[in-house]
Amino acid sequence: MNPPLPLDLRDRDGLFDALGARLFDLAVIGGGITGAGVARDAAMRGLSVVLVEARDFASGTSSRSSKMIHGGLRYLAQGDLALVREAASERKIVQAIAPYLARETPFVIPARNAGSIAKLRAGLWTFEKLGGVLKSRKHEVWSLADLQAHEPTLKTDDLAGAVVYPEYLTDDARLTLANIRSAAASGAVVANYASAEAIIAGGGGGTGIDVIDTLPGSHGRRARLTAKVVVNAAGPWVDAVRMLEDGGAAPRLNLAKGIHLVVAHDRLPITRTIIFPASDRRSVFAVPRGAMTYIGTTDTLYPDPDVWPAVTDDDVDYLLTATTKHFLISPLTRADIVSVWSGVRPLVREAGKSTSDTSRRDEVWLGPGGVLSIAGGKLTAYRKMAQRVVDQAETMLRRKPSACRTADEPLVGGDAAPPGAGDNPAVEARYAVLDEGALTLEDYWVRRSGRAWFDLDGGLAALDIAAKTMAPLLGWSTARTVEEIEGCRARRNNLMAAVRGRRGTV
Numbered sequence: 001m002n003p004p005l006p007l008d009l010r011d012r013d014g015l016f017d018a019l020g021a022r023l024f025d026l027a028v029i030g031g032g033i034t035g036a037g038v039a040r041d042a043a044m045r046g047l048s049v050v051l052v053e054a055r056d057f058a059s060g061t062s063s064r065s066s067k068m069i070h071g072g073l074r075y076l077a078q079g080d081l082a083l084v085r086e087a088a089s090e091r092k093i094v095q096a097i098a099p100y101l102a103r104e105t106p107f108v109i110p111a112r113n114a115g116s117i118a119k120l121r122a123g124l125w126t127f128e129k130l131g132g133v134l135k136s137r138k139h140e141v142w143s144l145a146d147l148q149a150h151e152p153t154l155k156t157d158d159l160a161g162a163v164v165y166p167e168y169l170t171d172d173a174r175l176t177l178a179n180i181r182s183a184a185a186s187g188a189v190v191a192n193y194a195s196a197e198a199i200i201a202g203g204g205g206g207t208g209i210d211v212i213d214t215l216p217g218s219h220g221r222r223a224r225l226t227a228k229v230v231v232n233a234a235g236p237w238v239d240a241v242r243m244l245e246d247g248g249a250a251p252r253l254n255l256a257k258g259i260h261l262v263v264a265h266d267r268l269p270i271t272r273t274i275i276f277p278a279s280d281r282r283s284v285f286a287v288p289r290g291a292m293t294y295i296g297t298t299d300t301l302y303p304d305p306d307v308w309p310a311v312t313d314d315d316v317d318y319l320l321t322a323t324t325k326h327f328l329i330s331p332l333t334r335a336d337i338v339s340v341w342s343g344v345r346p347l348v349r350e351a352g353k354s355t356s357d358t359s360r361r362d363e364v365w366l367g368p369g370g371v372l373s374i375a376g377g378k379l380t381a382y383r384k385m386a387q388r389v390v391d392q393a394e395t396m397l398r399r400k401p402s403a404c405r406t407a408d409e410p411l412v413g414g415d416a417a418p419p420g421a422g423d424n425p426a427v428e429a430r431y432a433v434l435d436e437g438a439l440t441l442e443d444y445w446v447r448r449s450g451r452a453w454f455d456l457d458g459g460l461a462a463l464d465i466a467a468k469t470m471a472p473l474l475g476w477s478t479a480r481t482v483e484e485i486e487g488c489r490a491r492r493n494n495l496m497a498a499v500r501g502r503r504g505t506v
Contacts, residue, residue: 004413005185006435009192010474012213012221018189019223023206024050026393027227029196029241032062033172033379034362035233036179037386037406043186044409045390045402050225051180051188052211054195054237056443058176060307061235062379063447064343066260066285066296069094069102069168069380073127081130083361087380088131091168093407094175094383098414101175102168105287106272108142108151110162117141120163139165153269153327167273169287172379173447174418177436178411179382185412192437193218199230199244201369215439217480229393232373236305236346245369252365253375254349255305259315259342260296261499262453267336268293268329278322286323292338292454295319302344308491309342311498316340334500339453339492348376364389370396383407418448425449429466433473441467441484442491458492 009015026042028035031053039051053059071088095102111117124139142162147154184190193215200208206226213221232241242249270288278284286295298315316334324331348363362377362385372392377385383406391401418436420427432438432448444466446452451459463485471481 004181004435007181007184007190007437008434009190009437009439010433012215012218015189015191016194016211016213016221016223019050019052019191019194019211019225022048024048024189024225024227025397026050026229026231026390027052027207027209027225028231028233029209030232030234030237031057031176031180031190031192032060032233032235033058033176033179033382034235034374034377034385035231036062036176036183037382038231038233038374038389039183039188039190040179040186041383041386041390041404041406042393043183043188044405045394047390047394047397049183049188050227051183051190052194052196052209052225053190053192054214054234055307056192056440056447057180057190057437058173058447060237060305061343061345062176063173064258064260064341065172065379066258067170067172067287067294069170070107071127071131071167071380073123080361081126083378083381084127085130086384087378088127088133090381090384092131094170094380095168097407097409098175098178098411100416101170101178101411101414103170104166105169106164107167107285108147108162108164108272108274110147110154110156110159110274110276112158113160117161117163124163124165137166139163151270151272151274153329154274155326155328164272169273169289170379171450173450174413175379175411177447178414180437181412182409190437192443193439194223196241196244199241199369199371200224201245202228207370216483229396230371231389231393232367232371233389235375236344238346238373238375240305242365242367242371242373245367245371249367252349252363252373254347255302255344256347257300257302257309257315257342257344258297259309259311259319259340260294261316261319261337262292262294262339262341263332263336264338264456265289265291265293267332268295268323268327270327276322276326278318284319284322286327289454291456294453295323305344305346308495309344311340311342311495315342316499337496337499338456339458340495340499341453346375362388364392372396421449425451425462425465426469428462429469430473433470438470439474441470441488444470445488452488452492458496460489460492463488 025047028051043049069091198210234241387404394401432444
């Protein structure tokens with residue numbers, strides 16, 4: 001593969017000039033995984049594409065997921081075979097185009113008796129057939145002795161064995177960024193910290209979008225971009241963008257909050273992802289990741305599309321209680337929590353269904369002003385979702401849908417770790433600015449490096465080094481540099497106060 005093309009977004013004046021310089025075929029609002037996938041696909045088909053994101057790329061749901069590329073085995077129980085088939089096959093594609101961002105790992109589902117094992121195997125046989133799983137990647141059954149030998153930390157008093165099958169773990173923020181960089185490499189204009197403030201009904205000159213620069217210190221730069229087709233891929237903010245097009249638009253989404261707790265691996269020393277039931281019989285999992293193990297997730301209705309959804313005592317207790325019940329460890333307490341992340345999932349409303357029972361299928365709507373809105377779906381199936389949207393966009397452009405090539409060409413940066421990853425904050429931070437579009441310290445700390453979640457100190461030790469590296473690159477004053485550092489420290493303190501101090505919210 002050729003060296004990855006740099007994504008350097010420091011020239012904000014030039015970038016905002018580019019937003020308003022021409023009529024684009026396609027404008028995408030939202031820089032999460034869905035919008036990034038749409039922009040990449042459309043640009044690879046030869047369309048002129050622009051993407052705007054109100055904050056940083058992947059700053060919403062797409063950096064707060066369970067970080068899995070998986071087939072959605074549990075959706076078999078809901079009878080959604082099409083969703084399972086798509087997810088099972090799409091995970092193979094993601095692994096092929098971004099091998100570094102789809103790392104195979106065994107998933108272990110303990111079972112209480114032979115009947116449970118038989119039921120799990122029947123589901124997995126269906127799952128494997130739907131997804132065209134190779135014989136070498138099919139599930140296996142562990143006896144009780146196998147389970148005790150392979151995962152000795154798990155309580156096995158009431159277990160008969162386990163079923164084990166391979167899935168993939170990812171870095172969700174970096175997977176999104178790889179799609180953004182690939183879109184830019186194919187000619188798309190991409191802008192973070194560029195918020196769509198108004199949508200002007202389309203006419204002969206296309207649909208207008210008024211965009212404002214939201215980067216701290218930007219002094220409110222503005223641009224009006226125009227495009228023949230507009231795609232609203234704003235995730236939890238899809239309804240808010242729909243109201244820019246139509247002030248009377250009825251809500252289409254229910255938002256579900258999920259939180260994840262991170263503890264040191266030596267407090268929960270597992271070697272594979274283990275799935276176990278919580279008090280309400282929902283499945284919870286524990287995932288080993290280097291020096292850490294993370295536990296997730298909750299699934300509760302949440303009223304607003306907050307960037308940092310509230311973490312409550314109930315959220316934390318739910319996960320700690322479930323984990324302590326199923327593992328041979330001293331009870332986990334709040335003092336064991338190294339970090340926590342929370343996010344909201346944009347689910348398409350289904351009357352009378354809980355968030356857990358709501359389908360993870362995506363839907364596309366055409367608004368009265370001609371804006372295509374897409375919501376729902378799974379991280380695993382983002383590429384296929386994007387393909388459907390771009391097919392429809394090409395039809396709206398009066399073009400015959402052209403061949404989608406996103407399954408065949410590697411993602412930019414998806415084949416290897418970024419320079420300095422894991423050991424050198426200065427190198428990481430420099431690369432984040434010059435090659436990955438980072439414009440704030442949080443961009444580096446949370447989304448480019450993941451240190452906020454997976455360093456033992458929550459990445460605090462890296463902040464000063466990274467900020468001092470980024471300051472001359474981004475023209476920060478001494479005061480601005482301090483503000484960036486203190487902003488990240490405050491965010492960390494608020495998150496940890498919520499999980500340790502029983503304040504109830506962030």
